[in-house]
Amino acid sequence: MTFSGPLASAQARMGHALFTRIAGPDGYEARARIHETPGPRWFPADAPIRRVHGDASTFVGGLRALLLQSLHPLAMAGVAGHSGYRGDPWGRLARTSTFLAFTTFGTAEDAQDMVDRIRAVHERVRGKTEDGRPYRASDPRLLTWVHIAEADSFLTAYERYGERPLGPGEADEYLQQSGRVAAALGAENVPQTRRELEEAFADYRPELEASREALDTAQFLLREPPLPRAVRLGYAPLAAGAVALLPDWARTELGIDRWHTRTFGPLGGAVATRAVRWGLGSAESRGHLRDTSRTA
Structure with missing residues (x-):
């Protein structure tokens, strides 16, 4: 839908503010490279991964993923010790969104280059938790946990708030496609179907708990977001x-049961997704689903 006058101006301002928060100061330059560079892509234009990752529901899914990922003490220790989630939250968000955009929509060459960069960073991230357990970001099991929490979150949010419903079998196709990226990063035993995803969560469940860093993350993301008061x-x-989309056990671990209601939580997610979609425009209008390049 095209607007004119004050409404169009408000939409443009909101879209610019959202985009630069997510993609960082170089976001427009990166977007041009991602969508305008010719060449084969990892995924075809009509791939479920493009539909899911190009939708406004990723805002809800991304926040859910951060909360869920924090429940693995080793993964959370790496984030707390090396990524500066409190000191530079928007920088971390921009790096994550840029990786997602390049691997989902960019050329195969740029996608592989992005994966290689992240793998090099992971090799340098290592240390010990407060109770002395060693961790390294390149650990395949930790990489798989981060992936399944993210894939489940994006898929869950899209199925609830997405612009165009997934067809039969497309949820599994999304998991296979996002799993390709996870495997390229070094994850192993990556789930390929919804059933395998559920089994993977059951396998990790004994390892998950709310560490001090995880509780601090929930406090930061839900009660102290790095935003002006008006926003x-x-x-x-x-x-x-x-x-509202978190599993019951995850909300209990993080002590945020009171944030969840049967009505306001889902309604809030719907309102937020529609507002973001209005500000940024649909995935189709941004060209995410019109790319006709070959796949690699």
Whole structure:
């Protein structure tokens, strides 16, 4: 839908503010490279991964993923010790969104280059938890946990708030496609179907608990977001939607049961997704689903 006058101006301002927060100061330059560079892609234009990752529901799914990922003490120790999630939260978000965009929509060459860069970073991230357990970001099991928490979150959010429903079998296809990226990063035994995803969560469940860093992350993301006070009012529905989509056991671990209601949480997620979609425009209008390049 095309607007004119004050409404169009408001939409443009909101879209610019959202985009630069997510993609960082170089976001427009990166977007041009991703979508305008000719060459084969990892995924075809009509791939479920493009539909899911190009949708506004990723805002809700991304926040859910951060909360869920924090429940693995070794993964959370790596984030707390090396990524600066409190000191530079927007920088971390921009790096994550850029990786997602290049591997989903970029050329095969750029996607592989991005994977190689992240693998090099992971090799340098290592240390010990507060109770002395060693961790390294390149550990295949930790990489698989981060992937399944992210894939499940994006898929869950899209199935709830996505612009175009997935067809029969497309959820499994999404998992196979996102799993390709995870395997390229070094993850192993990556789930290929919804059933395998459920089995993977059951396998990791004994390892998951809310460490001090995880509780601090939930506090930071839900009650102290790095946003101006006026903007926090708009952030609240998004946060409520993300919490509402968490498994019951995850909310209990993080001590955020009271954030979840049967009505406001899902409604908040729907309102937030529609607002983001209005500000940024649909995935189709941004060209994400019109790429006709070959796949690799």
